[in-house]
Each structure stands twice: as C-alpha cells, then as structure tokens.
Amino acid sequence: MKLEVKNLSFSYGSKPILKDISLEVKEGEFVALMGPNGSGKTTLLRCLTRYLPTESRTILVDMKPLHTLSDREVAKTFAVVPQSSATDFQFTSHDVVMMGRIPHIESRLSGENKHDEEVARRALERTGASGFARRPFSELSGGERQRVIIARALAQEPRALLLDEPTVYLDVSGQFDMMDLIKRLNKEEGITIVAVLHDINLAARYSDRIALLSEGRLEAFGTPEDVLTPEMIQSVYGVEVAVRRDPFSRSVFVMPRRSRVVARRHGTRVHVLCGGGTGGPVMKVLVEHGYAVSAGVVNVLDSDYENAKDLRVPVVAEVPFSQIGEEAHSDNLKLVDESVAVVLSPFPVGPGNFRNLEAARYALDGGKKILVLKPEKCPDIDFVGGRADAFIKNLITSGAVRVLGAEELVSQIPKAGS
Amino acid sequence: MSSSRSVGEVRASRRLYLACLMAMLGGAVFLGFLVGTLGPIGPGEPERITFDEAIKAIFGMRDTGPTYVVSVFWDIRIPRVLLAGLIGASLACAGAAMQAVFRNSMADPFIIGVSSGAAVGAASAGLIGLTALSAMFAPLFAFVCSIITVFAVYWLGVYRGRVYVDTLLLSGVAVAAFLGAVVSFLIYYAGQDYHQLIPWLLGSLSTAKWSYVYLIAFPAFAGSIVIFLYGRDLNALLLGEETAHNLGANPEFLKKLMLAVAALMTAGAVAFAGIIGFVGLIVPHMMRLIFGADHRMLVPASAMFGATFLILADALSRVVIPAEELPVGIITAMCGGPFFLYLLRRSRTRGEAS
Numbered sequence: 185m186k187l188e189v190k191n192l193s194f195s196y197g198s199k200p201i202l203k204d205i206s207l208e209v210k211e212g213e214f215v216a217l218m219g220p221n222g223s224g225k226t227t228l229l230r231c232l233t234r235y236l237p238t239e240s241r242t243i244l245v246d247m248k249p250l251h252t253l254s255d256r257e258v259a260k261t262f263a264v265v266p267q268s269s270a271t272d273f274q275f276t277s278h279d280v281v282m283m284g285r286i287p288h289i290e291s292r293l294s295g296e297n298k299h300d301e302e303v304a305r306r307a308l309e310r311t312g313a314s315g316f317a318r319r320p321f322s323e324l325s326g327g328e329r330q331r332v333i334i335a336r337a338l339a340q341e342p343r344a345l346l347l348d349e350p351t352v353y354l355d356v357s358g359q360f361d362m363m364d365l366i367k368r369l370n371k372e373e374g375i376t377i378v379a380v381l382h383d384i385n386l387a388a389r390y391s392d393r394i395a396l397l398s399e400g401r402l403e404a405f406g407t408p409e410d411v412l413t414p415e416m417i418q419s420v421y422g423v424e425v426a427v428r429r430d431p432f433s434r435s436v437f438v439m440p441r442r443s444r445v446v447a448r449r450h451g452t453r454v455h456v457l458c459g460g461g462t463g464g465p466v467m468k469v470l471v472e473h474g475y476a477v478s479a480g481v482v483n484v485l486d487s488d489y490e491n492a493k494d495l496r497v498p499v500v501a502e503v504p505f506s507q508i509g510e511e512a513h514s515d516n517l518k519l520v521d522e523s524v525a526v527v528l529s530p531f532p533v534g535p536g537n538f539r540n541l542e543a544a545r546y547a548l549d550g551g552k553k554i555l556v557l558k559p560e561k562c563p564d565i566d567f568v569g570g571r572a573d574a575f576i577k578n579l580i581t582s583g584a585v586r587v588l589g590a591e592e593l594v595s596q597i598p599k600a601g602s
Numbered sequence: 603m604s605s606s607r608s609v610g611e612v613r614a615s616r617r618l619y620l621a622c623l624m625a626m627l628g629g630a631v632f633l634g635f636l637v638g639t640l641g642p643i644g645p646g647e648p649e650r651i652t653f654d655e656a657i658k659a660i661f662g663m664r665d666t667g668p669t670y671v672v673s674v675f676w677d678i679r680i681p682r683v684l685l686a687g688l689i690g691a692s693l694a695c696a697g698a699a700m701q702a703v704f705r706n707s708m709a710d711p712f713i714i715g716v717s718s719g720a721a722v723g724a725a726s727a728g729l730i731g732l733t734a735l736s737a738m739f740a741p742l743f744a745f746v747c748s749i750i751t752v753f754a755v756y757w758l759g760v761y762r763g764r765v766y767v768d769t770l771l772l773s774g775v776a777v778a779a780f781l782g783a784v785v786s787f788l789i790y791y792a793g794q795d796y797h798q799l800i801p802w803l804l805g806s807l808s809t810a811k812w813s814y815v816y817l818i819a820f821p822a823f824a825g826s827i828v829i830f831l832y833g834r835d836l837n838a839l840l841l842g843e844e845t846a847h848n849l850g851a852n853p854e855f856l857k858k859l860m861l862a863v864a865a866l867m868t869a870g871a872v873a874f875a876g877i878i879g880f881v882g883l884i885v886p887h888m889m890r891l892i893f894g895a896d897h898r899m900l901v902p903a904s905a906m907f908g909a910t911f912l913i914l915a916d917a918l919s920r921v922v923i924p925a926e927e928l929p930v931g932i933i934t935a936m937c938g939g940p941f942f943l944y945l946l947r948r949s950r951t952r953g954e955a956s
Contacts (some may be wrong), residue, residue: 255850264848271840273890279837284849
C-alpha cells in the first residue's frame with residue numbers, strides 16, 4: 185500500500201497542530217514517527233485513521249483520497265495499536281480479537297463465521313497470544329494486552345499497522361519483544377508499519393525511515409543515519425547527544441550528553457594527553473568548567489578520538505593502529521606550547537604511544553604545569569616493561585602534581601583572569 | 603470456560619441460556635396472572651377464586667363463575683402483567699445501552715434526565731388540573747417533559763457535533779438535581795393534593811390499561827431490536843471511542859442513536875409507570891456478571907430478565923401488604939439490591955480464586 189500525505193494541516197480550533205506536512209510511505213516500509221511531546225505525532229496518526237477530520241485530498245491511499253472511503257474501508261486499510269488499552273468490562277482476549285472482524289462482517293444480523301474464527305485464531309498465534317485467548321482481557325499484564333491488541337489489529341487484515349507508542353508501558357524486555365514482533369510482521373508478512381516511537385534508539389534500530397516532527401512541522405524524513413544527527417536532535421529536542429553505531433547491528437544509536445551549564449568561558453588553555461577512553465571524563469570536566477581544551481595524540485579509532493569529537497575538542501590524531509609519527513608528535517608539542525597546563529590521563533602506555541609521555545616531559549621542561557591523573561585504584565597501565573611507570577614517577581619527582589580524580593584537576597589549574 | 607470452545611459451541615450455549623431465560627419469563631407471566639387480591643395466589647380477601655377458575659378466566663371462558671372475574675383478568679391483570687414485562691425489558695435494555703455509551707456500569711437509563719423531566723411533567727399536569735380532565739394527560743405531560751429534558755441535557759453535552767460523554771453525564775446529574783428540587787417544591791407547595799403523585803414517583807403499575815400496552819409495545823420492541831443489532835458496535839465502544847472508530851464503528855452516530863432509542867424507551871416507560879428505579883441499573887449489570895459483556899448476549903438476556911424481574915416485583919407488590927398496594931419501585935430496590943450484592947461478591951471471590 186502506498187500512503188501519501190500532501191500538504192496536511194490540522195488545527196484544534198485556532199491552535200495549529202500540524203503544519204503543511206507532506207510525506208510518502210512505500211509498500212512494506214517501516215516508518216517511525218518521532219518528535220518531542222506535543223509535536224503532532226498522535227494527531228497525524230488520527231488524521232490518517234480519519235478520527236480527526238482533514239481536508240479532502242490531503243491523504244491518499246493508493247492514489248485514492250481517504251475521504252472517499254467508507255468507515256469500514258478505512259478500518260480495513262489501517263489498524264491501530266494504541267499506547268494502552270483498558271476496559272472495566274468483561275471481555276475475553278478472544279472477544280477483543282474478534283472485534284477486529286467488525287469491518288469485515290457485512291450484515292448486522294449475521295454472526296462471525298468459520299473464516300472469521302480462523303482469522304482470529306491465526307492472529308492470536310502470530311502474536312504469541314493463543315495461550316491467554318480465553319482469559320479476561322482486563323486481567324492480563326501490559327505486555328500480554330498489547331499482544332492481544334496487535335492480534336486484533338491483524339484480525340482486521342489491514343494494509344498498514346499504525347502504532348502509537350506501543351512500548352511505552354512495557355519493561356525493557358517487553359519493549360524488545362514487542363518491537364521484534366512488529367518487525368517480524370513487517371519483514372515476513374510485508375505489512376506496512378507507521379509507528380510513533382519515543383525511544384530514539386528503538387526507532388533507529390527497527391525502522392527503515394524516520395519522520396521527525398517538531399511543533400507540527402516535518403523537520404526531517406529519511407533513514408535513521410540521515411535523520412539522527414547530533415545537530416538535528418539538538419535542534420528538535422534541545423538535547424546534546426553523541427551518535428554512535430551499534431558494533432553488532434551497525435544501526436545508529438544516540439547517547440545523551442547533557443553538559444552542565446558553563447558558568448564562564450574563561451578560555452584557559454589545557455592540553456590533555458590521553459588514549460584508550462581515559463581522556464573522556466577529563467575533557468568533559470574541563471570543558472564544563474570553561475577551559476579551552478585540546479587533546480593528543482590518539483589513534484583515529486580510539487574512543488578518546490570520538491570523545492574529543494563529541495566535545496568539539498581539537499585533537500591530534502594518528503592513523504589507526506600506528507605508532508605516533510613525527511608529524512603528529514610535533515603537532516602535539518605545538519598544542520602543549522599553547523597551553524597553560526597539561527594533563528596526563530592514565531592511558532595504557534605501549535610502544536606505539538610512548539611519545540605522549542615524552543610530550544609530558546617536554547611540557548614539564550618547558551615550565552608548564554603538569555597534572556598526572558592517577559586514581560587510587562588504577563589498573564596497570566604499563567605495557568612497556570616498567571619503563572612507563574618509571575617515567576611517570578620521574579615526572580612526579582621533577583615537579584608534576586598527582587591528582588586523584590578529574591574534579592580535583594579543576595582546582596589545580598588556575599583560570600585566566602582570576 | 604474451556605479453551606477449546608468454538609464459535610458454534612458458544613452460540614449453542616448462548617441459545618440454551620436464552621431458552622432458559624425465555625422459560626423463566628413465561629413462568630413469570632403465568633405467575634403474574636395468578637397473583638393478586640382476586641386470584642388463587644394472594645390474600646384471599648375479599649374473595650378467593652380457585653386455580654381452575656383463574657385459568658378459565660385467563661382463557662376468556664365466560665361460561666363459569668361471575669363475569670367480573672373475567673373482566674378483572676382481562677381488563678386489569680393481563681394488561682398489567684404485559685405492561686410490567688414491556689417496561690422491565692425497556693428499562694433493562696436502555697440501561698445496557700447507556701452503560702455502553704457512558705462506558706460506565708454505574709450509568710442507568712435515567713442518567714440523561716428522563717425521570718426527572720417526567721416527574722416535573724406529571725406534577726405540573728396535576729397542578730394545572732389537567733389530570734382531572736383526562737387520565738391520559740399525566741403520561742402525556744410526563745413523556746413530553748422527559749423528551750424536552752433529554753434534549754436539554756444532550757445539548758449541554760454536545761460540542762461541534764461531538765457527544766462528550768463525561769460532560770453529558772455531569773449535565774444529566776445537574777439537571778436531575780435541579781428538576782428534583784422543582785418537583786419537591788411543587789409537592790410541598792401543593793400539599794395534600796399531591797399524595798396521589800407519590801405512587802407515581804416511586805413507580806407503580808396500578809393504572810395499567812390495554813391502551814398503555816399498545817403504546818409502549820412499539821418503543822419496547824423496536825428499541826430492543828435496534829440496540830441488539832448494534833451489539834457488536836457497542837462492544838467496540840466499551841474499549842473507547844477511538845478504538846470503536848478504528849474498528850469501523852461510527853462512535854458519534856452510535857452514541858446519538860443509542861441516546862435517542864434509550865430516551866424514547868425510558869420516557870415511554872416512565873410516562874405510564876412512574877419512576878421505577880434499579881431495574882435499568884441492576885438488570886444489565888447482573889446479566890453482565892453472569893454472561894459477560896458481549897451485547898449480543900447481554901441485550902436479549904437483559905430484555906428477558908428485566909421483564910421477568912419487573913413482573914415478579916409487581917406481583918409481589920400486589921400481595922405483600924394485605925388490601926394495599928406497595929409502589930413497585932420499593933420492591934425492585936428491596937429485592938434487587940441484595941441479589942445484586944450477592945452476585946457482585948460471588949464474582950469477586952471467583953475472580954480471585956482463578
């Protein structure tokens with residue numbers, strides 16, 4: 185089924201909710217609708233099901249305007265799975281699934297026939313809900329209830345499933361079970377899916393395309409890779425995030441990086457010698473306290489390289505899995521020269537990055553303040569037969585200051601202008 | 603319930619249950635015919651007739667016994683029992699429909715102001731002295747005023763063509779409270795003269811006539827059938843209006859249709875028999891506890907049990923105090939309340955055991 189939305193606008197009274205939305209969903213696609221609360225996601229779904237009135241010809245199903253279809257035809261086109269369903273009235277799960285057959289039963293006088301029964305039975309099977317078919321719907325757990333509701337949606341034999349935050353009341357395993365089920369229906373049975381999802385990572389992992397709404401406008405519509413950029417998420421949600429790729433599925437995922445508000449950007453330059461992810465916390469604390477931070481030398485695949493990028497810290501990088509070369513080393517020393525203080529984070533020292541220690545020595549000899557970060561419980565970082573430990577000890581005896589944690593650093597580095 | 607029941611088996615068991623209810627109704631009708639001051643079951647004063655004589659009278663055989671026996675049966679007893687049945691069925695079906703529309707099992711057919719409007723109508727018909735001219739004026743005024751009240755409540759609960767059930771419910775409660783005060787004022791103001799209104803306010807079938815039966819038969823049957831035919835849609839409505847819409851049932855149309863049908867059925871019932879409480883609330887609720895919430899079972903079951911219940915309550919009202927009639931509304935509440943509580947407790951304990 186091809187779904188087209190053309191210049192759709194919707195207002196509650198004088199309050200505009202959707203503004204000029206145009207998008208297309210292809211047959212068999214899995215589209216996630218995302219956006220902050222109040223951005224119009226649920227309203228858009230309700231326009232699709234015609235629960236809310238829209239102008240004619242703004243929504244087309246296989247080139248046919250939605251408003252020309254009868255209520256029952258709409259119910260045979262879209263089946264809806266709401267956030268949660270509850271009723272105080274006594275229905276068995278089977279009764280609830282049977283309700284999905286309402287648009288298919290032609291006459292008010294006739295009951296459900298064998299075919300309806302078969303469709304309902306299959307729907308319960310496909311969602312793994314056969315086991316509680318005869319139990320009262322109101323006594324099921326949230327996850328079981330959602331399975332029954334999806335079975336009801338399937339019993340409608342719809343051309344597309346519309347889901348409104350189907351996982352919002354489920355625990356983590358329930359969320360994945362639910363999303364796996366939806367994905368299976370999408371992949372194996374070719375059912376088109378349009379799902380409102382709040383969890384960016386679930387959306388990134390399961391959907392083919394993401395439509396990102398903000399204040400009623402369609403901000404972006406594309407693959408998760410294209411839509412979920414730190415800039416886009418910053419502008420729509422107002423949250424700083426880092427975007428990474430899952431090492432196994434290769435799908436993108438985001439991590440919130442809410443920083444503390446910087447009181448004053450005084451711009452005191454600090455250079456961090458790091459690697460192996462040890463520089464991340466150091467850089468973050470320094471940036472938050474308003475220092476102008478630089479880092480080096482790390483390899484391009486090192487997590488400190490990504491940390492530096494996320495924090496927008498200038499970093500001297502070496503190509504992956506290589507020794508620190510001449511050029512990188514001299515760039516590193518240049519940054520050391522420009523800094524007031526140099527921090528040596530507790531990175532594992534091997535033959536490849538021994539030169540970072542030499543850079544520390546260079547800084548100390550050049551009269552810079554050197555801070556050696558070495559927590560109480562520090563794992564062994566010497567992978568060069570004791571040379572690194574000896575080198576660091578030597579630095580401390582020559583005037584480098586040992587600090588125990590990243591927070592302590594800040595008190596040790598004088599801020600410019602104070 | 604076994605997990606392997608198919609549609610066919612469910613349907614067969616439903617037919618069996620409905621056949622049982624039908625048999626109960628038949629028994630109640632027959633019993634209703636026999637109970638009374640003049641009848642084989644009753645106080646036996648001023649005169650007891652035998653079972654044989656009663657049967658003969660019911661079948662209209664005028665050859666034996668005094669002729670007034672036949673006319674007591676055919677002019678008073680039989681229309682009264684039939685009226686009780688039709689009103690019981692109307693109230694119970696309207697109650698089931700209202701509970702679905704409001705998605706609240708505490709709703710009853712009077713929730714949209716039918717009874718309070720009717721009370722004002724009946725009281726004012728008496729006040730302006732119209733009841734003295736013709737006995738039909740009280741039911742007529744009651745009917746008209748209850749329909750006007752329903753329109754007012756409906757108008758308060760509708761915004762831009764959409765029925766907001768919570769607003770509707772609160773409007774109904776507020777309007778009923780207001781009109782209740784109006785009725786109390788009228789009674790207080792008119793003093794002694796209004797004692798005749800008391801049986802009507804408490805519900806009574808003592809004025810039953812054939813003309814009432816004919817007038818009420820149409821809304822009772824047509825209304826119950828319409829509600830039954832929309833049973834599947836009402837089921838969907840219980841899961842929410844949006845869900846009903848998504849399943850292809852038009853909830854706005856459904857709500858309006860049900861309100862109109864229930865209002866007509868209830869207004870008719872109230873006009874002729876006064877405010878009989880409890881039947882519209884308790885009967886559908888009882889049936890739901892026994893048969894579940896599916897309206898295709900619930901509506902016929904409520905109709906039959908509502909009729910049975912009111913016929914039996916009315917029969918009891920005729921004989922419970924010698925030489926006097928108790929308003930049937932008192933009986934329905936006194937018998938319905940405890941029985942309902944019993945069912946409620948039973949379903950609760952059963953629910954916990956499973």
